[in-house]
Amino acid sequence: MELGLEGKVALVGGASMGLGRACAAALAAEGAKTVIVARDGARLGQTAQAIAKESRAECHPFAADLSKADACEAAVAETVKKFGRLDIVVSNAGGPKPGAIDELSDDDWRSGFELTFLSTVRLARAAAAVMKRGPGKGGRILIIGSGSMAAPIANLAISSGLRPGLRGVAKLLAERYAKDGITVNIVAPGLIKTERLIEVAHGTPDAGTPAGAARLFERWAAEIPAGRLGEPSDVGDAVAFLASDRAAYVTGQVLMVDGGRHRSL
Numbered sequence: 001m002e003l004g005l006e007g008k009v010a011l012v013g014g015a016s017m018g019l020g021r022a023c024a025a026a027l028a029a030e031g032a033k034t035v036i037v038a039r040d041g042a043r044l045g046q047t048a049q050a051i052a053k054e055s056r057a058e059c060h061p062f063a064a065d066l067s068k069a070d071a072c073e074a075a076v077a078e079t080v081k082k083f084g085r086l087d088i089v090v091s092n093a094g095g096p097k098p099g100a101i102d103e104l105s106d107d108d109w110r111s112g113f114e115l116t117f118l119s120t121v122r123l124a125r126a127a128a129a130v131m132k133r134g135p136g137k138g139g140r141i142l143i144i145g146s147g148s149m150a151a152p153i154a155n156l157a158i159s160s161g162l163r164p165g166l167r168g169v170a171k172l173l174a175e176r177y178a179k180d181g182i183t184v185n186i187v188a189p190g191l192i193k194t195e196r197l198i199e200v201a202h203g204t205p206d207a208g209t210p211a212g213a214a215r216l217f218e219r220w221a222a223e224i225p226a227g228r229l230g231e232p233s234d235v236g237d238a239v240a241f242l243a244s245d246r247a248a249y250v251t252g253q254v255l256m257v258d259g260g261r262h263r264s265l
Helices: 018-029 041-055 071-083 106-133 157-180 197-202 210-223 232-242
Strands: 009-012 033-038 059-063 088-091 141-143 182-189 254-257
Touching: 009 018, 009 071, 018 033, 018 041, 018 088, 018 141, 018 197, 018 232, 033 041, 033 071, 041 059, 059 071, 071 106, 071 254, 088 106, 106 141, 106 182, 141 157, 141 232, 157 182, 182 232, 232 254
Parallel strands: 009 033, 009 088, 033 059, 088 141, 141 182, 182 254
Antiparallel strands: none
């Protein structure tokens, strides 16, 4: 299927590894030019080189911490400076600190709010302002969510508290900018084999060792109707579709990429 992403420009957050890298790689594979953002400049540069080599599409690194107040506008400005436009933004950041509801401090919650919630609001606001007046006559805003949007997860209290609120944010943004040709959707991964999943597994009782985590992964996979944990590319491919011309009439939605794990209606 031709997705029509050749020559489009995308900005992807948290893209030095994991889901962000997979999203940037999927967009680049379809011909999009990408600006990737993360805090670790050295790793980010290596990732940009690898994506460019794999896809033969331009990939530009921009080191920044998107949880900081001015970083989102700076990343958008860098994208426009580099490529002259912005068509797609993928709001993604490392997950907030794991922990049960009674294990987390006020500072943990404040940090999680900046990282998970405010970074999304700021990035979407800065991106929409550019997309409205840009040459692309619209754009795509994608928010990487979590299975905690469908049901709370005991060891991910901050994520479970904050991420459902992003569903409301996405709806409001979708309604606000539909007339401008800008769609806003959430891609909510389930259990995907990333560094984050390893971190979560190690914080689970009886899974604090590599062997324990491996057994937990096997148990999780057996509980998923698809019979496996997800790959980062599963999320990247969903993002590429929603970023495409083929998804122009899809907005304000949450797409669960979880192998059928969540059974909520």
